[in-house]
Amino acid sequence: MKLISSPQNPFIRQLVQLKDKSRDRKKSGTFLIEGIREINLALKGGYTLETLLFCPELFSNNQLKDFTNDTSNCIEISKEVYQKLAYRETTEGVLAIAKVKNHALTNLNFTTSNPLVLIAEAPEKPGNIGALLRTADAANVDAVIIANPKTDLYNPNIIRSSVGCVFTNQIGTGTTSEIINFLKLKNINIYCAILQESVPYHSQDFTKPSAIVVGTEATGLSEEWRNQSTQNIIIPMQGEIDSMNVSVAAGILIFEAKRQRGFN
Template identity: 75%
Template structure:
């Protein structure tokens, strides 16, 4: 087993770039995962781990052997190296390097006859994306699709805020046009959360093949979505503001669809 004690090690410098730079993640097709729960969910989600790094004072070798049963590269690291790589102040002392997935529309497998899909257009804040993925996991939707993404899915902030649900959901990314074509080709009705020409969300039938589409709080959905919407829907609001956090809105809409489907 290899040991690395210096944060100036070439490989460690590469991992820091992997943690901090989207272009490095895209170029290498790799990303960094931190924490037992997140790594466990990545393994369960079918992600290939290339390397596991552990700091023995926080994560013992015995614990590591119980946790990792794959034949992969194992590296013991020092406190200095761990602090350089760790994104959170309090984690369990284990990190992993994993291979990214393509996350293309072509790879989506819609096994149910009436899939329920959550689409988010151009979400910018990793925290919102993470919260949307947590909602999608809780509702066990068939897929989450990100239109015109502003950041890559393997941003450490998304992994952290999603508490690993980036690994538990079936996710695809694409342009708005590509996604609309995909939904139309698969006979999936589009319901857009929008103020214009909208009806109360609970008046619609979400038991058939359904895509619920949400946009950003600042600009809402693009015109292309509105032009292709089967029906725009709105959450009635009784306060002074006319919008709410996108992840909260997505949760309300998705769980209404699940209620109509008897949570199946």
């Protein structure tokens, strides 16, 4: 088994770039996963692992067998190298290089005739994206679609804040126009969380094919969503402000849809 002990090793320096730079992830079609839970979820989600790197001071050979029986794709690294690559302060001593997935809308596969979809337009903050993915996983929605993405899905902050739910959700990306056309082609009702021309969210019937669409706290949803929606919806508020964190709003709306569906 190969051993790398120096943080200045050219391969390790490439991995640091892979961790830090979206450009490198897109160019190589790979990304880094850190942690036992996250790697397990990636495997469960059908991701292909190219290489496993582990620090024997933190992660044993026996644990490695939980991921693979083929040690030819495994690299032993020193603790110094691991600390160079690790993103979190407290981790279990294992990382993986994985292949990215194609998140084209055409690759979305609904296994039900009555899908529930969560859509977020142009989310920028990795923490918010991670929280949205956790909400989607908790509700077991049929897909998450990111419109006009500003951050690549394999940003380590998204992987960390989603606690690996970036791997458990079926995710698609596209422009707002592409997504609206996709939803209409699939006969999925569009419910946009927006202040204008809206009705209370709980007055709507989400038991039919439904897409819940949320925008950023700063700018909300674009005019195109407002004009193309089946119905604009609002969460009534009783305080002084007229908006809330996007992941909180998405959770309220998605779980109302789940309640109406009997949590099926």
